[in-house]
Amino acid sequence: MEVASKTAPLRSAWVRGPAWDGLWMLSALWLAPLIVWLFLEYSDAENSPLDQLYFGLTAMFWIGHRLSSSYLAYCTEAYRPLLRSQPIRFIFLPLLVTVCCFAVFLPPDAALPWSRAERLVAMAIIDYVFVTYHFATQHFGALSLYRTRVGRSACITTRKMDRIFALCVGGGLVLLADLLAGATAFQDHWVNRWNVSASIFSAQDGIRTGAIVVLSAATAAFLFVEFRSPRWSLPRVLYVLGIAVMVALALNPPSPFLFLVIWTSQHWILATGLASQVPVGEPVPERGYVRRILHVLNARPWAVLGILVAASVLLLPVFEVEANRQGGTYYGDRIFGALVTGLRTSTWVPALLALGFSTGFVHYLLDRSVYRMSNPEVRTAARGLLERTEGSYLPPIAS
Numbered sequence: 001m002e003v004a005s006k007t008a009p010l011r012s013a014w015v016r017g018p019a020w021d022g023l024w025m026l027s028a029l030w031l032a033p034l035i036v037w038l039f040l041e042y043s044d045a046e047n048s049p050l051d052q053l054y055f056g057l058t059a060m061f062w063i064g065h066r067l068s069s070s071y072l073a074y075c076t077e078a079y080r081p082l083l084r085s086q087p088i089r090f091i092f093l094p095l096l097v098t099v100c101c102f103a104v105f106l107p108p109d110a111a112l113p114w115s116r117a118e119r120l121v122a123m124a125i126i127d128y129v130f131v132t133y134h135f136a137t138q139h140f141g142a143l144s145l146y147r148t149r150v151g152r153s154a155c156i157t158t159r160k161m162d163r164i165f166a167l168c169v170g171g172g173l174v175l176l177a178d179l180l181a182g183a184t185a186f187q188d189h190w191v192n193r194w195n196v197s198a199s200i201f202s203a204q205d206g207i208r209t210g211a212i213v214v215l216s217a218a219t220a221a222f223l224f225v226e227f228r229s230p231r232w233s234l235p236r237v238l239y240v241l242g243i244a245v246m247v248a249l250a251l252n253p254p255s256p257f258l259f260l261v262i263w264t265s266q267h268w269i270l271a272t273g274l275a276s277q278v279p280v281g282e283p284v285p286e287r288g289y290v291r292r293i294l295h296v297l298n299a300r301p302w303a304v305l306g307i308l309v310a311a312s313v314l315l316l317p318v319f320e321v322e323a324n325r326q327g328g329t330y331y332g333d334r335i336f337g338a339l340v341t342g343l344r345t346s347t348w349v350p351a352l353l354a355l356g357f358s359t360g361f362v363h364y365l366l367d368r369s370v371y372r373m374s375n376p377e378v379r380t381a382a383r384g385l386l387e388r389t390e391g392s393y394l395p396p397i398a399s
Contacts, residue, residue, distance in 0.1 A: 024273025028242030045257035061268035063315045064308030068275035069366035078282035078381040089369045094362045101358035105350045128185035136171030146236045177250035219244040276301040280384030322356025
């Protein structure tokens with residue numbers, strides 16, 4: 001997510017205000033102590049109250065966040081002009097990605113040089129690389145958004161600092177932690193084949209210590225530069241501290257499950273919260289009964305949030321077929337029971353795998369498009385996020 005250049009500071013450094021931002025943008029700061037507290041006195045995190053928390057967060061936000069950028073692109077009046085002016089980004093590329101995913105999984109084993117199982121492994125590894133980068137770029141986008149709020153988006157030095165911190169700390173160190181924990185996707189199929197992997201694992205204690213030193217130095221350097229700015233931002237400081245806490249948990253986790261919970265939940269919550277704010281103030285549609293109903297909902301952030309949460313709950317068992325490719329708990333069974341267990345052994349599995357991967361890749365793609373604030377048309381579409389200030393009312397744009 002890139003934020004456009006503006007030099008004049010907005011009225012508030014917060015997106016909506018301390019309370020809203022604290023819940024949605026800065027969720028790492030309250031998730032971390034809650035997660036650790038729920039894990040205390042339990043030797044197995046996946047059989048602790050923490051698992052119940054993750055069940056609730058997964059059901060409410062996982063699929064909703066994945067579909068949020070598609071909802072903004074295709075179900076809001078704000079982005080309708082971009083479907084016409086930028087069809088390659090918003091229509092053709094997502095369609096191409098979807099077709100490619102189905103072309104990978106639908107053919108039977110004998111139809112292609114690789115079996116479906118081998119195709120699954122390859123796609124999962126590709127997805128892991130993309131999702132790691134996707135999480136890191138979300139951190140850069142959040143920092144950029146807060147930088148814009150205080151009128152510093154034109155500062156090239158600060159922008160570079162944000163990008164380096166997000167990609168190196170929020171991406172690189174997390175990847176390193178996953179490698180040390182053996183938590184990358186199908187790690188035995190690629191990482192463990194490298195000659196260097198054995199030496200990394202044998203020296204992992206020293207590597208973890210060195211990574212903590214790098215994390216501490218990078219965080220201290222970021223905060224030093226931030227506080228020296230004449231227009232320093234408290235939300236930026238808090239967001240960076242949240243990243244530091246999450247990465248510290250990744251490098252020295254009491255259980256890998258703790259980091260999984262905070263890293264994914266923070267990402268889902270932030271994405272869902274932002275999506276609920278973007279279409280506020282969109283133009284009133286001139287025609288179309290369905291479009292008018294959607295407009296009424298899009299003008300109310302709580303309604304958009306409700307749509308995304310409902311979609312997340314209802315579609316959970318469908319997408320878990322793809323997500324739990326390496327085993328694990330199926331949370332959809334806790335809601336729908338035996339009604340959905342048959343999906344995992346049905347003839348629909350190849351199509352469900354294709355659906356899961358395609359929506360994931362399209363999400364990475366559309367997130368880059370709907371939050372590409374360097375584009376004037378996108379800035380206009382996302383004015384509900386960029387221009388709304390604490391306690392203000394944003395009037396709709398005339399059609």
